[in-house]
Amino acid sequence: MTDPTRPAGPRPLPGQGGPPVQRVALALVGVVAVVAVSLAAVLARPTLVDEARGPHAPAGAAAVGATGHTTAATVTIKGMAFSPSSIDVPAGDDLQVTVINHGDQRHDLVFANGTGTDTIAPGAQATVDVGVVGADLDGWCSLPGHRQMGMTLTVVAVGAAPSAPKAAMATGTATTVPTMTQLEQATQGAPPYPAALPPLDAATERDYTFTVTEGVQDVVTGLTRAVWTYNGTSPGPILHGRVGDTFHITLVNHGSMGHSIDFHAGELAPDGPMRTIEPGQQLKYTFTAGRAGIWMYHCSTMPMSQHIANGMFGAVVIEPAGLDAADQQYVLIQSEEYLGADAQPADPAKVAAGIPDLVTFNGRAFQYDAHPLTAHVGDRVRIWVLDIGPNASWSFHVVGTQFDTVWTEGAYTVRRLAAVDGPSSGTPGAQVLPLLAAQGGFVEFVPTEAGHYAMVNHQMSLAEKGAHGILAVTD
Ligand SMILES: [Cu+2]
Incomplete structure (x- = not known):
């Protein structure tokens, strides 16, 4: 039937x-059962995931002169968390973050300045150039619900002026x-x-x-x-x-x-x-x-x-x-x-x-x-x-x-x-x-x-x- x-x-x-x-x-x-579209080949960040990310820009709002140095950091994913969950960067340094996914499903790491990785398969890794860090900066996993489960990360700009109060977490909701x-x-x-x-x-x-x-x-x-x-x-x-x-x-x-x-x-x-x-x-x-x-x-x-x-x-x-x-x-x-x-x-x-x-x-x-x-x-x-x-x-x-x-x-x-x-x-x-x-x-x-x-x-x-x-x- x-x-x-x-x-x-x-x-x-x-x-x-x-x-x-x-x-x-x-x-x-x-x-x-009407099966829609094969998405098997779509391995980039899902378009379902759309937490607002601005254009690529220097990280943070404070005006800090670029030092010309690069800070490299490595972050691992285990379960539903980034480790470490905080990265110290000398203010003015360029930041490169390598993310290694030891979890059992795809994740990514995106930042409030619009930079981020594509989704990373379990066992794989990716590197993102975050840009020059002039002020503290939030990062998170943008897959649905992952940020709210604790997949957040903070970049601390050491030596920068204190950051303005952070805006509430954007979740995307029906108006x-x-x-x-x-x-x-x-x-x-x-x-x-x-x-x-x-x-x-x-x-x-x-x-x-x-x-x-x-x-x-x-x-x-x-x-x-x-x-x-x-x-x-x-x-x-x-x-x-x-x-x-x-x-x-x-x-x-x-x-x-x-x-x-x-x-x-x-x-x-x-x-x-x-x-x-x-x-x-x-x-x-x-x-x-x-x-x-x-x-x-x-x-x-x-x-x-x-x-x-x-x-x-x-x-x-x-x-x-x-x-x-x-x-x-x-x-x-x-x-x-x-x-x-x-x-x-x-x-x-x-x-x-x-x-x-x-x-x-x-x-x-x-x-x-x-x-x-x-x-x-x-x-x-x-x-x-x-x-x-x-x-x-x-x-x-x-x-x-x-x-x-x-x-x-x-x-x-x-x-x-x-x-x-x-x-x-x-x-x-x-x-x-x-x-x-x-x-x-x-x-x-x-x-x-x-x-x-x-x-x-x-x-x-x-x-x-x-x-x-x-x-x-x-x-
Ligand atoms: Cu599912």
Whole structure:
């Protein structure tokens, strides 16, 4: 069941669309994945990264005569830090900095005067001529979120006049946050992410290719955001299997920076299969689904909050044994968006503060208000839910219903008794399925009348940011 009207394949990034262009359609359990542009050859600094850097100019504002001397410094990267994080330079010297990347992913070092390296692969090094240092000067890694995680460096101009107070860290943020009305309008013309649970086939060995690309997605008219995706959509493909199935994943990185994948659905040592791979590389990741659940997968490259907030997540549904029949099965995944400037990744300061601009079901705020899910009166409806985060929790409620069955994180908390079924049976019920980030489960209910049943995060401020949709029930 592939749907050629699939939304939301993000567009290629401006400036990264040059040849060679690959367009690959991968059918993956009911999801057509539209892969954007091969970025494997783009090894220069990603254009996603755009912290303001001025023109090349002598470092610092103070007027200091050039000494004619050059100071050479070496800085190493380990984890998410520069070592040393401060360099002393006699004022007036020309500064050359060699950066050696001992980290596990790409980094760069840029300076406030506009100089900087291109991105440096793990194990590689690069040298930047910073120019004549006349005053103290800030440096940082410009990959999304890296500066906010502590990848900063200070050049101290020894002997220069005291520097003026430093400006606040620029993060690049959306100048306005879209209104509910704008968001609802934006979803009208955008085909929804298919929420139906992909059907379960007889396979026990399952092969998938997950291709990482980076692109931009319309949020509302006049505002786009960078999205990093598995197979062109966010969420990525929803996989569906049984306990005991083995999943053979090939992860291919066509992005411009390091990426990775972490499947909660299997148990293994993370070191190899969850490692970050460079643009152009691929890895094999095989796991056997030993336990039932709706399991998260996500990019686990640092900073994880940034990679998840930019769209790198999805779900693996492993059915518990003895699951009752259902007439409709849907999957809703909640995640948050922290809008950066137009076409930019998530604003790291907003991510760190944990207050999202938008909260979405299946990657887009309010999309199932414009495109309701459907059921008939008397249908047994099962909704699988998974809270991706990266931060927010989810109090899942369907207005007008009571859940007669709730299964979460390995167990039923409420289960209907078929012998005494029905809304007036007196058997237990639940009004919400509460989920913290990375928790999941399913609920079941039977709508008794035709109407429009709102599916919400009952933390109402989050519902009003987009965690809201409609189940349209007809006779
Ligand atoms: Cu990633």
